[in-house]
Amino acid sequence: MTDYQLVSDYKDIETYKESFNELAKIVFGLDFKKWYEKGCWNDNYICYSYVDGDKVIANASINKMQFVSNGKEYTAIQVGTVMTHPDYRNQGLSGKLMNHIIKKYEQEFDIIYLFANESVLDFYPRFGFGTVQESSFSLNKSDLKAQTATTHSIRMLDTDNTVDFRMMEQFAVERTPVSSIMGVKNNEHLLMFYFILAFNDAIYYIEDVDTIVIFKQDDKHLHIFDIISKQKVDYDIILNSIVSADTEIIHFYFTPDYDNENLQTEFITESDDTLFVRPTCDGGTKHFLIPLTSHS
Structure with missing residues (x-):
């Protein structure tokens, strides 16, 4: 060589x-x-x-x-x-x-x-x-613990908008791990990569609970890629805010720290x-x- x-x-x-x-x-x-x-x-x-x-x-x-x-x-x-x-x-x-x-x-x-x-x-x-x-984690919409008519308005964020981008940077630094069962800290450089390059069309801010959610709705499937919050995630509020009338199954791309006995898990x-x-x-x-x- x-x-x-x-x-x-x-x-x-x-x-x-x-x-x-x-x-x-x-x-x-x-x-x-x-x-x-x-x-x-x-x-x-x-x-x-x-x-x-x-x-x-x-x-x-x-x-x-x-x-x-x-x-x-x-x-x-x-x-x-x-x-x-x-x-x-x-x-x-x-x-x-x-x-x-x-x-x-x-x-x-x-x-x-x-x-x-x-x-x-x-x-x-x-x-x-x-x-x-x-393992994979999913939940049927019908198994949400607290289905409510009260929803919180969500706003799509734009990585090319300076104010939005600064907010994403702040959340990336100050977030709590998405799960205490299996999560990561101090990886803001990777999260910013996903914000900018992978999911720049799927970033939403829920102002009432000061939380950013990366998700996409595909037919009857809701794919949640990350929930970025500065405090422990309230899954019932978040999920009820982003599910649509078409949603039947919710897929989590992390280990949800969610106390719901109907959460479905299986080895990948x-x-x-x-x-x-x-x-x-x-x-x-x-x-x-x-x-x-x-x-x-």
Whole structure:
């Protein structure tokens, strides 16, 4: 293998940052530019990359955050944006980056984890990662605990509106974890990514309860991707404010901390995002789902 240079933590170095973004567009079809031009690339997102000259040819990034599981907090590293330029594959670059990250952080953090698709399921166990099965959570609208005619007005937020965007930034920093069963803290850089790039047409503010909800209604299915609040979420108020006459089933993309005996849970058997954790663990609770908006 050619002796490529390893560089890291280059969010303020334009040449590397732009080259990283070009590689992300080639490999994943992702364009980070709007995200980092809006100032969302902070010190909790660090790239480790091999460069050939000034060109980023392989990368593995880390996301520093705190994990909340059953009310306890753990320091965590999520590995993401693992990619290699097509012209430089089969040289072991991703493996070298993974080993570098593990050696650097395994003593400092309680957990290292990542999500991977089925094409690389045999790759990460080589580095001591084990798979952990997540669950799905849903609720029939008819099983809402307190169906009420009292609703709260909701307003769609616009990431290109300065006032709205500042509000999103504030909520990202000050939010409480969406769940004490399984949640994350200090991951505002990732939430801002979802605000700006993934769900910019699905962000709503409920002023009466000072809460932002990311959701989409698809036919009879209501998909709730995140509930961002500065205090404990009141699910009955939130759900009654966003369900429509057409809603029959509510899907949660996180572990709802919702005391409702009719909440339906089942293990996810097929997914494009398989959870890998190091050291291996059982998640600490039978059914859980790491919040979608914390995925890197």
